[in-house]
Amino acid sequence: MIHSSTGYAAHDPAKDVSDVMRSRRTVRAFRDQPVARELVEEVLRDAAAAPSGANMQPWRVYVVAGTVKDMLCAAVLAAARGGKGLPPAHLPEPLPEVFRSRMADFGARYYRSLGIERSDVQARAGQTERNYFFFGAPVGLIFSIDRRLKPHSWIDLGLFAQGLMLSAKARGLDTCPQVSFAPFHETISSVLGMPSEEVTVFGMSLGYGDLNAAVNRTEMPRQPPESFARLLGFPT
Ligand SMILES: Cc1cc2nc3c(=O)[nH]c(=O)nc-3n(C[C@H](O)[C@H](O)[C@H](O)COP(=O)(O)O)c2cc1C
Structure with a gap:
């Protein structure tokens, strides 16, 4: 459709937004191409x-590149290898069956795309370590929040991160959100000089995805709305 006053083709914003939301994928292999600081700043403005x-805006984010990123990665890797991370605390034990089976499906798809056998503990550990290098992305992000806040404020941090990932995607960038950084708060906070009231919630890789890498072509299926939403009171 051509807009009558401008002569430009009018975009359907709903389609643009849907396209960005549905085409975002977690990317775990990146090209070397650096990300311009101005682009990062624009994405942060969108996320905000x-x-x-x-309107408490509780999000805090440390964006690292170059030697600072290298220093952070080396410190987290050393902490991981030295057994200095906290035990992962993001999942309950036991994990309810519905989530356990989705997680198993995720693991099967993920390791299949990498050609790693589920029984190959060493190869899986090597892949886990790639998290600590931001999967080779030129930019890494560490999201933190004031530890005195309640879980409701953590929702705000999640919304901020989703906005950031969608803004990045709309600008040709790719991301991988990473809870794997959470156990290394002590190391991360000391490298980044975080104030003592902050706690690391997760990290994120940011860069231009290597779209030829098989690991980036893994489809992660979604449940249909009928399975998670109840629509009540609508005329039939
Ligand atoms: C809060 C959060 C933490 C995550 N942590 C990790 C992580 O540590 N390492 C990783 O490879 N992927 C991580 N992921 C990515 C998920 O595995 C991914 O979002 C999920 O499998 C769905 O795939 P998709 O994002 O490609 O649609 C995380 C995602 C979220 C939202």
């Missing part, structure tokens, strides 16, 4: 448009 309870 996220809603937050009482």
Whole structure:
């Protein structure tokens, strides 16, 4: 459709937004191409448009590149190899069956795309370590929040991160959100000089994805709305 006053083709914003949301994928192999600082700043400005309870904007993010990123990665790797991370605390034990089976499906797809046998503990550990290098991305992000806040404020941080990933995707960038950094808060906070009230929640890789890498072509299926939503009171 051509817009009558401008002569430009009018975009359907709903389609643009849907396209970006549905084409975002977690990317775990990146090209060397650096990301311009201005682009990072633009993405951060978009992310800050996220809603937050009482507009408290509790998000904090450290964006690292170059030698600072290298220093952080080396420190986290050393902590991981030295057994200095906290035990992963993001999943309950036991994990309810519905989630356990989705997680198993994720693992099967992920390791198949890498050609790693599930029984190959060493290869899986090597792949896990790639998290600590931001999967080779030129930019790494560490998201933190004031530890005195309640879980509701952590929702705000999640909304901020999703906005950031979508803004990045719309600008040709790719991301991988990473809870794997959370156990290394002590190391990360000391490298980055975080104030003592902050706690590391997760990290994220940011860069231009290597779209030829098989690991980046893994489809992660979604449940249909009928399975997670109940629509009540609508005329039939
Ligand atoms: C909060 C959060 C933490 C995650 N942590 C990791 C991680 O540590 N390492 C990793 O490779 N992927 C991680 N992921 C990516 C998920 O595995 C991925 O989002 C999921 O399998 C769905 O795939 P998709 O993002 O490609 O649609 C994380 C995702 C989220 C939202």
